[in-house]
Amino acid sequence: MGLFGWLSTWSTNRKVTQLEMQLQARPTPGLYVQLAAAYDEAGNPQKAYQVLKTGASRFPNAVELNKLYAEAEKREREAEKIRLQQRIQTHPNPILYARLAELYKLSGEMDKVISVCEAGIRAFPKYGGTYLVLGQIYLERKDLAQAREKLEKAIELDKYNYMALKLLAQVYMDLNMPAEAAKKLEDILYFAPGDEAILGLLKKAKESAGMAEPAEEAPAGAMPPGRGRAAAPSSGVPRGTTTITGRKTIVAAGRPAALGAPPAQAGRAVTARDRLLGEGIARLRAVEGVTGALLVDSYGLVVAAELDPSIDEGLAGALITNVYRTTSQNAQKMGVGAFEDGLIEGDGGNIHLLLLDDLILAVFASKTVRLGLLEKSIREFAAAVSGAR
Amino acid sequence: MKNILNKLNKTQGVRGSMVVNRDGIIVASDFAVDVDEGAIGAVSSSILGALEAALKRVGLGRFQRFVIGGSENRIALIDAGPSLLLVLLANDVNLGMVSVELKEAADAIRQKATL
Numbered sequence: 220m221g222l223f224g225w226l227s228t229w230s231t232n233r234k235v236t237q238l239e240m241q242l243q244a245r246p247t248p249g250l251y252v253q254l255a256a257a258y259d260e261a262g263n264p265q266k267a268y269q270v271l272k273t274g275a276s277r278f279p280n281a282v283e284l285n286k287l288y289a290e291a292e293k294r295e296r297e298a299e300k301i302r303l304q305q306r307i308q309t310h311p312n313p314i315l316y317a318r319l320a321e322l323y324k325l326s327g328e329m330d331k332v333i334s335v336c337e338a339g340i341r342a343f344p345k346y347g348g349t350y351l352v353l354g355q356i357y358l359e360r361k362d363l364a365q366a367r368e369k370l371e372k373a374i375e376l377d378k379y380n381y382m383a384l385k386l387l388a389q390v391y392m393d394l395n396m397p398a399e400a401a402k403k404l405e406d407i408l409y410f411a412p413g414d415e416a417i418l419g420l421l422k423k424a425k426e427s428a429g430m431a432e433p434a435e436e437a438p439a440g441a442m443p444p445g446r447g448r449a450a451a452p453s454s455g456v457p458r459g460t461t462t463i464t465g466r467k468t469i470v471a472a473g474r475p476a477a478l479g480a481p482p483a484q485a486g487r488a489v490t491a492r493d494r495l496l497g498e499g500i501a502r503l504r505a506v507e508g509v510t511g512a513l514l515v516d517s518y519g520l521v522v523a524a525e526l527d528p529s530i531d532e533g534l535a536g537a538l539i540t541n542v543y544r545t546t547s548q549n550a551q552k553m554g555v556g557a558f559e560d561g562l563i564e565g566d567g568g569n570i571h572l573l574l575l576d577d578l579i580l581a582v583f584a585s586k587t588v589r590l591g592l593l594e595k596s597i598r599e600f601a602a603a604v605s606g607a608r
Numbered sequence: 609m610k611n612i613l614n615k616l617n618k619t620q621g622v623r624g625s626m627v628v629n630r631d632g633i634i635v636a637s638d639f640a641v642d643v644d645e646g647a648i649g650a651v652s653s654s655i656l657g658a659l660e661a662a663l664k665r666v667g668l669g670r671f672q673r674f675v676i677g678g679s680e681n682r683i684a685l686i687d688a689g690p691s692l693l694l695v696l697l698a699n700d701v702n703l704g705m706v707s708v709e710l711k712e713a714a715d716a717i718r719q720k721a722t723l
Binding site for chain 1: 641643644647654658659661665667668669670671672673674676677679680681682
């Protein structure tokens with residue numbers, strides 16, 4: 220780099236630092252715009268996008284800032300589509316298909332959504348997230364028969380999926396099957412008791428079906444969703460670390476394979492990413508005082524898990540997703556900004572939560588766990604996941 | 609109640625606090641920064657429902673505390689008997705240091721509420 224280039228970089232970096240300090244002291248829409256422009260100038264469009272995103276969420280009525288954010292979001296979406304297509308070619312995993320389909324959906328390219336989902340289902344037929352996206356599209360298109368089929372499949376693969384259960388209830392209502400809709404909504408209340416939106420829908424469904432008023436909360440002894448449909452984990456049998464690629468069991472850290480796990484999905488090897496996530500979760504589980512760890516994706520599906528055999532991983536995933544959804548939706552209102560992490564303390568143990576891009580990590584620990592050691596292990600896991608993207 | 613919150617708010621890193629009942633209705637509030645107290649109270653109730661369900665179903669007992677870390681601040685929701693203590697904290701606060709004050713305040717609120 221010549222002297223001019225060096226001076227130019229120095230000047231841009233200095234501008235970024237100064238603007239960041241000014242923003243910290245007194246944020247204004249104009250400062251967000253200037254900082255984003257400075258990052259663009261410094262050749263960091265992703266950071267510029269992040270700055271505009273933060274600014275727009277903070278100042279939703281600032282016209283210029285929100286216009287720039289919308290433009291940057293569109294550019295970022297197009298770039299992300301290319302990145303995902305490349306990753307699918309080199310390191311395929313089912314979440315990539317679901318995310319790519321979501322991006323096409325946001326751009327209104329519905330035919331592409333369907334073709335990406337169908338390709339995803341062919342490659343990873345045991346992943347519920349792609350059926351969920353497809354079901355949502357068919358519902359929007361009012362193709363109720365297809366929507367019902369895809370959403371029922373999504374729930375067959377993950378009986379605790381909040382969004383799939385809610386959408387399927389809507390399909391049943393549209394098909395004039397309110398009693399079935401009520402059952403699905405009651406299933407949600409098992410892991411999301413007191414969810415006002417669901418209670419409201421349940422009330423309507425029960426009224427249409429001529430059933431009694433819903434209880435305010437799922438009773439303590441309530442049956443889990445899909446009563447009898449899914450086998451409970453066999454007690455005392457180590458389940459190993461399971462991952463979403465066809466719910467295969469990764470033999471991690473010398474643990475035995477799950478005896479009760481379904482057979483591996485034909486035609487797909489365990490990907491390097493699956494292995495990395497599975498091994499990372501197993502390493503977290505090995506920390507003294509940690510009683511379990513699990514990774515959930517943005518569709519509420521369990522990506523990898525190492526839990527006590529007495530805990531149903533699907534249910535644990537649904538509960539964690541419910542806490543995350545409720546908290547992250549309200550974090551801004553509570554004055555904390557965007558949700559990053561959380562620590563839930565019960566009198567019998569703790570749950571550590573961490574948002575890793577579009578994955579949620581939950582680590583279950585006893586009260587005696589050494590927090591410093593656990594935090595170090597979580598940081599290492601986060602770095603490994605981030606490096607694998 | 610207000611005195612307990614005033615005292616707590618003098619702790620370094622504490623930006624304000626409030627007491628709500630389990631339905632999210634504000635009992636007392638004291639914030640040094642501009643926040644939507646009504647919204648915080650209302651959402652605390654739905655968050656509490658999700659937390660209690662999660663702890664119960666995975667066998668981790670009764671809810672004690674939830675600390676949320678965000679891009680701007682942290683917030684702690686602490687069980688205080690029939691009420692919840694909500695404390696807005698600076699992001700760089702030393703949680704270990706402030707935990708004693710949070711517990712003392714929650715105990716005092718619990719005691720006052722059960723008198």
